[in-house]
Amino acid sequence: MSPFTEKYNIHTHSFYCGHGSGTISDYFREGLRQGLETLGFSEHCPFPDGFLSRSRMDYGMRTSYESDVRSLKGGAMTVALGYECDYFPKYKAYFEDLRGSVDYLITGTHFIIRPDGSRVSPFSDRLTQDDLLRYRDQLLAALDTGLFDCIAHPDLYMAGYSDWDETAQGIAREIISAAVSRDLPLEVNANGLLKPRPFGRVPYPYGPFFDLVHELGAPVFLSTDAHKVANLVRNRDVIEDFARSRRLRLLRPSFPDGQLCWTASEGTWRGEGETLTACGVAERQ
Numbered sequence: 387m388s389p390f391t392e393k394y395n396i397h398t399h400s401f402y403c404g405h406g407s408g409t410i411s412d413y414f415r416e417g418l419r420q421g422l423e424t425l426g427f428s429e430h431c432p433f434p435d436g437f438l439s440r441s442r443m444d445y446g447m448r449t450s451y452e453s454d455v456r457s458l459k460g461g462a463m464t465v466a467l468g469y470e471c472d473y474f475p476k477y478k479a480y481f482e483d484l485r486g487s488v489d490y491l492i493t494g495t496h497f498i499i500r501p502d503g504s505r506v507s508p509f510s511d512r513l514t515q516d517d518l519l520r521y522r523d524q525l526l527a528a529l530d531t532g533l534f535d536c537i538a539h540p541d542l543y544m545a546g547y548s549d550w551d552e553t554a555q556g557i558a559r560e561i562i563s564a565a566v567s568r569d570l571p572l573e574v575n576a577n578g579l580l581k582p583r584p585f586g587r588v589p590y591p592y593g594p595f596f597d598l599v600h601e602l603g604a605p606v607f608l609s610t611d612a613h614k615v616a617n618l619v620r621n622r623d624v625i626e627d628f629a630r631s632r633r634l635r636l637l638r639p640s641f642p643d644g645q646l647c648w649t650a651s652e653g654t655w656r657g658e659g660e661t662l663t664a665c666g667v668a669e670r671q
């Protein structure tokens with residue numbers, strides 16, 4: 387058994403995304419084997435018109451994906467259905483509809499759209515300062531919709547940007563502050579530990595970003611972002627240490643009425659004056 391104590395993973399992919407492997411049932415069995423209490427599936431959200439389809443499942447497979455996950459409900463481990471979504475305003479009505487049919491939605495910005503319509507990605511491109519500002523704008527536009535329950539790899543831009551300069555720090559503060567004001571947890575994502583290191587460091591999670599998360603008091607959650615079964619809990623102990631050593635406010639997900647609620651993990655809640663609402667988010671007295 388792995389030594390991690392936060393027994394959930396709600397950022398999980400499968401063969402459905404086109405760049406992962408393993409069936410939904412394979413992950414379910416592995417989740418049980420690892421002692422998870424909650425397992426959420428968050429396939430990359432397909433667009434009805436095929437936008438970004440090279441990096442996600444075909445829209446036509448939505449029904450199959452959703453019914454695969456739904457068929458696992460009712461076991462010893464809570465299973466939840468979600469998506470990880472790049473948000474663009476022209477699809478707002480689609481996302482509103484989608485939110486009504488699943489248990490949760492994660493937002494994450496994987497593609498930055500430049501003014502000429504071209505797109506770059508922190509995974510594969512060197513980003514300019516202007517790209518960082520666009521990354522911020524796209525992510526904040528997603529948060530403004532109120533449709534998303536948490537934020538995947540908020541520090542992903544540091545995978546494509548070398549320096550922790552004024553621009554990088556400035557947008558970190560804006561993203562983290564937006565998360566604080568909306569009580570939306572920020573993800574500490576273990577998948578970055580497995581990625582190439584173009585700047586000679588782990589691309590994400592990026593330590594200085596999460597030092598700011600601590601300073602500003604934003605809540606966080608932990609994910610492996612697994613794209614194959616063997617990685618379902620890989621490095622969970624490492625990122626749990628990463629979060630605890632920074633005294634981050636750890637939240638954990640639950641699905642009491644089939645919808646995602648966040649509750650504080652023991653021993654990590656900051657401040658005497660904070661209590662939890664029935665559904666878990668912070669309520670300052």
Ligand SMILES: [Zn+2]
Binds near residue numbers: 470494496539
């Ligand atoms: Zn992602």
Ligand SMILES: [Zn+2]
Binds near residue numbers: 397399470611
């Ligand atoms: Zn992911």
